[in-house]
Amino acid sequence: MSEEREDRWRGWMLAAQRGDAPLYAKLLTELTPYLRAFVGRRLLDSTASEDVVQNVLISLHRARHTYRPERPFSPWVHAIARNALIDFARQRTRRTKRETSLDADHVAEPAVAAVEPRAEQLPQALEDALAALPNSQREAVELIHLEGLSVAEAAERAGVTKSALKVRAHRGYRAMRASLDRDGIAEDEL
Amino acid sequence: MTRRLTDELVADLARDLEPVRPVARLRVVSAAALALWGVAVVLAWFLDGHAPExxxxxxxxFVGxxxxxxxxxxxxxxxLANAVPGREPTAKVGLYAMGLGVSAALAAGMSGAWGAGSGSYQGSLGxxxxxxxxxxAPLLIAGLFVMRGAVxxxxxxxxxxLVGSAGLGALAVQATCPTLTGGHVLVGHCVGPLVLAALASLPLAAVWGRSSSLHATKS
Structure with missing residues (x-):
């Protein structure tokens, strides 16, 4: 990271700690491609890589008070990104352990020809994906998208901050998307 | 689509930005924790009497x-270092030191230098x-810092x-306890507090993890 950029980002981070939203937006916008490159070098799967970048941004937001003005900025960001990568690897390992691989030889032939997911099946797929979410994420998605509440109202109903609710909803969307991907349902079919 | 979500996330995070107070310096928190521990040691010294000369x-x-x-x-x-991103090298040094210290304390406790007697476990619970x-006392300061950190x-x-705080507590007890028999030192000053602290970390971590996800971005 160049010294000039390090100073600029450090200044923006300090402004963000004081509550300067425009400079914070600038910081996150400039950081995003940098993080994409950082994470992309360690993860080949581009979708997973983007998920990790989003997690880094969320972690950075949650941990922004842990940045000390006298410390360099880049080691702080790198540590957050590394932790997000480690968390991702752990989650993937846990998920892989839970899933059972189906050997092609042992999969029974379908009695009827497989059909593409039809429009009328999609709500059920969505419902299943929603039901599979952890309670907190499902509640966030339901409050915002099924009950049509504003983020502020939904946060009040859930008893959490607006930011926390958004993070939960965001994670819920991602988990649902991953679930639909696994079921072979394309996003534009929804 | 995923990149669009990232852009939306950036906009959301910036929109929700609230001012935050940066965490205190590690050395300041460490000094405060040690100072409070010192006060507790002095109190214990006056209240509990003194160890043999x-x-x-x-x-x-001395090894113990x-x-x-x-x-x-x-x-x-x-x-403390583990709670602040970018301070992993310090955290690693602390972790190694803790492992070394626990091993030394256990080895000293098991060495049997104090001899075992019928009353060797007497007063261990106390x-x-x-x-x-x-x-x-140090747990109060360090725990608050760690809970506010990015864990x-x-x-x-x-x-x-918990083990760090229990270690400091056990150090104070070892220095002031008049009972220096083998089983008592091992159980009451070493294994007891350290193992209890390690076990207490399980429910604490569960409660902490739950409350952390509830108040994810309150800070």
Whole structure:
């Protein structure tokens, strides 16, 4: 990271700690491609890589008070990104352990020809994906998208901050998307 | 689509930005925790009486004292550094120190230098309680800092801060306890407080992890 950029980002981070939203937006916008490159070098799967970048941004937001003005900025960001990568690897390992691989030889032939997911099946797929979410994420998605509440109202109903609710909803969307991907349902079919 | 979500996330995070107070310097928090521990030690010294004269202490006793001190300090430093991204090297040094200190304290406790008697375990429970009471002084400061930090592995963080605090508590008890028999030193001053602290980290981490996800971005 160049010294000039390090100073600029450090200044923006300090402004963000004081509550300067425009400079914070600038910081996150400039950081995003940098993080994409950082994470992309360690993860080949581009979708997973983007998920990790989003997690880094969320972690950075949650941990922004842990940045000390006298410390360099880049080691702080790198540590957050590394932790997000480690968390991702752990989650993937846990998920892989839970899933059972189906050997092609042992999969029974379908009695009827497989059909593409039809429009009328999609709500059920969505419902299943929603039901599979952890309670907190499902509640966030339901409050915002099924009950049509504003983020502020939904946060009040859930008893959490607006930011926390958004993070939960965001994670819920991602988990649902991953679930639909696994079921072979394309996003534009929804 | 995923990139669009990232852009939306950036806009959301910036929109929700609230001013935050940066965490205190690690050395300031460490000093505050040690100062509070010092106050607890002085109180314990006056309330609980004194250990036999140091001339009567076997050399293993000094090893035990040093081990508990290094374990306590290492645990506290590791837990504080672990709560701040970018301070992993410091956390690693603290963790190694804690491991070394615990090993030294255990080895000293098991060396049997004090000899075992029929009353060797007498009063161990009292010393465990005293260790935890004295250790709760640095725990108060370090725990608040760690809980405010950016911790993702709650179990490890809880274990570090609890074992570190218990180590400092046990150090104070070892230095002031008049009962210096083998089983008592091992159980009451070493294994008891450290194992209890490690076990207490399990429920603490569970509660902490749950409350952390509830108040994810309150800070």
């Amino acid at each position: 140091p001339e009567a202490w076997p050399w293993q006793h 004292l040093a081990g508990l001190g290094v374990a306590g300090l290492g645990g506290i430093v590791a837990s 010393c465990v309680v005293r260790s935890i009471a004295i250790g709760s 993702s592995q709650f179990r490890g963080a809880a274990c570090l801060v």
